Amino acid sequence: MRFHFPAGHNLAFFLAFPLALAAPLGALAAAPAPLNPTDVQSLRQEIDAMRADYEARLKSLEQRLIAAERAVPATPTATAIAPQPAPPLAAAPVPAVSPAPATAAANAFNPAMSLILSGLYTGTTVDPVNYRITGFQLPRAAEAGPGARGLSLAESELGLSANIDPWSRGVANFSLHADDSVSVEEAYVQTTALGNGLTAKAGRFLSGIGYLNAQHAHTWDFVDNPLAYQALLGTQYRDDGLQLRWLAPTNQYLELGLELGRGRNFPGSDTGKNGAGMASLALHTGGDVGDSHNWRAGLSVLRTDASGQELGFLDSSNTWVGNAFTGSTQVAILDGVWKWAPYGNATRTSFKLQGEYLRSTRSGSLSYDTVGANTTDAYQATQSGWYLQGVYQFLGNWRVGVRTEQLDGGSPDYGLNAAALAGTGFKPSKDTLMLDYNPSEFSRIRLQLAQDRAREGQVDNQVFLQYQMSLGAHGAHGY
């Protein structure tokens, strides 16, 4: 039944052919105004174009028919005729007829589905239960640190995507966690036909600020995100809202991104307002240097509001001290990435250098120890962090990576609460070494060693062994 297509296609084609030819003639006959020579000329050009197009398709159909006839007695499964829908014709008023697929099953329009499976062994010299980043107050549920010790299932990610109609597409990514909970990582609709370099997104999505923020965990070059992301952006900033991106009509890549959102996640919190609790602006540019090098750099600013945001830290006796922050946070990010591959061919060897600097400014009021003293006063803090990492690919399937990073807690102004909250000026830091083996484009096994000095006075030596596998639809990864 495989060779049902060409016959059907030809039939449809021959039915459409006279119609397509007749239609412009009909339009000509009905034209009320006399035709001037330029009209005639442009009509002739249109007809020429149509004729050439039909000739091309006739020729290709003939070829395919011959091929099909040749192929039938030999190996019917070795060759197949692609059910080639006729390209839409600008000149023809009759809609192009395409053959009905022979196997039009109910699931033909199912979204593309992909599944990421990942598992992890974690070993640490200091118990991760008491993990904290000294000098940085985070919500109690923050995903900072190496996670649980021992063997565990890492995040499994289920992704669905498809075009919705000629104007938009939809994407959803669900995360299945090791503790049997499910979260909606992303669920958004995106325009495909706005034009002028504009793309709009609505729903829940990873913010386009910085370089690493918009990348899914399975595309990270290390097991974990840098400390600066953990301490200043809650590991990865995602929000419910709107995004508008505009690509400049220049040969130089220049993209401007604007976002408005609810501002629910750290460093923001639900404020119960009608307006937006988050706004961001990101500007990125990039290009090539010769055949072997390319780069991208950007500057982003994220602003969030918080109201009664529950923050806290573990004090020296590992007791949780809960505080509440009300005010606004501004995070500025400078990001850059440089990639090298000989003649741009990254099949066997390549190098990627990447770095980001994040600076967070929080201002408002802080209530200290909400269940105890509960004293409230003005709060002002400027904190920053950076990381720099390089990943080298060798022997095709192997990659080795190094990352170094540091945070600066600054000297926050706690007002009346200074006595209870002021720190020592300790600067958390971490050094990481990674080696991974990629048996195919769809699988990866990784060993990571790290020395984590996020806790004042404690050095945590960490080892991770991780696998990441990708099933289903072939995902295309961003830069």
Add this chain to the structure above:
Amino acid sequence: MTNKRTLLLMLAAPLVLLAVPAHAAVRVFACEPEWGALAQELGGDLVDISVATSALQDPHQIQAKPSLIARARNAELVVCTGAELEIGWLPILLQQSGNPKVQEGQPGNFAAANFVRKLDVPGQLDRAQGDVHAAGNPHIQTDPRNIALVANALGARLQQIDPAHAGQYAQRLADFSQRWQQAMGRWTAQAAPLKGVAVVSQHKAFVYLYDWLGLKEVAVLEPKPGVEPSASHLQAVLVALKGTPARMSLYSAYQDSKPSDWLSRNAGVAAVKIPFTVGGTDGAKDLFGLFDDTLARLLAAGVKK
């Protein structure tokens, strides 16, 4: 206020310099060099072509880098191979381009593989078989008969995109087709001694070339498509070749020649670099040179003097 305006002007000034020059030529974004060369043959001065990849790059593995996003945003026609060859990078490029003209299904999106008969269509889709392409083998450009088919379709598409110059496109297509038919006659005559010659492929990239010339593929060095040849697999190929000897082993310009060189040393099978696309070798300067040089290399290694 004045200060603010001056600042804005200063920020905007470089944009003017960077802006795409506003001339009438149709901006064509070609995924691979062969389609850039074909669009050049068919469009001449009427098109402004930028080619996304070079002959030294593996077209399966390209990154959606900033320069490509910028060029896709400004393109009026995207000419690619299709058949999933660019699946790892083209979809994201088109999504990020914010350019509705070149989205799939639009006249500005041209996939060459849609216009030819495809070989190696898998009966079964399973990644256990390696990086298989559901639509069939996408490396269609190694058979000049395919180039002729794609030329007809691309000529028609250019006329559709730029109807004001339809006559000129039709003329250029007719001219190209005539030269191409002549060249094919010449190549077919030259290649007659290659018929039935047994060859080894490093990657399954030459099925269309073999189909055209009647070469016989007796072994493939990659155990599965896209999987690097392992020592044990190479040994197995070596043993198999004792029974069915091959004259030469073919690899593409972008590939590492090590596996073919190894076979050359251990089995005396000549390693032949195939330009694979325009620019792959010094001789493959345009589409005609691509086949002239491919044949010259095959004849030099494959025919006993």
